[in-house]
Structure formats: structure tokens, C-alpha cells
Amino acid sequence: xxxxxxxxxxxxxxxxxxxxxxxxxxxxxxxxxxxxxxxxxxxxxxxxxxxxxxxxxxxxxxxxxx
Numbered sequence: 407x408x409x410x411x412x413x414x415x416x417x418x419x420x421x422x423x424x425x426x427x428x429x430x431x432x433x434x435x436x437x438x439x440x441x442x443x444x445x446x447x448x449x450x451x452x453x454x455x456x457x458x459x460x461x462x463x464x465x466x467x468x469x470x471x472x
Contacts, residue, residue, distance in 0.1 A: 407449060415443060428455070431463070 410416040410432075418431040434440045437460040449455035 407447060
């Protein structure tokens with residue numbers, strides 16, 4: 407996961423309120439790219455992370471100070 411952040415693939419990520427699910431905001435051209443990249447990570451390979459869904463998101467507002 408840390409390398410995916412360092413590479414700019416994962417932009418934001420963390421557990422949702424119930425702490426059972428995690429949301430990752432990624433920069434990728436397609437769902438296939440997301441699934442393939444996550445499949446290479448140790449968290450996916452050892453069963454700690456399962457990709458449940460991949461949804462396209464259009465960001466219209468961004469209040470982060472970058």
C-alpha cells in the first residue's frame with residue numbers, strides 16, 4: 407500500500423466508519439487497471455484486502471490546500 411501511495415496511484419485511503427471496509431481514492435484510467443494493481447499488493451494476496459467494487463468518480467469540488 408505504501409508504495410502505491412508513493413507512486414501516486416492511491417491518493418487517499420482509510421477505513422470507513424464500521425472499520426470493516428476501506429475506501430481508496432485512486433488515479434487510474436480504468437477499472438481493470440485498478441483491479442490489476444490492487445491484485446499485486448501483499449494485502450490482497452494474503453486475504454487482508456478484497457476489492458468489492460470499483461466506481462468511477464468525477465471530482466467537481468476539491469477544497470484541499472495543495
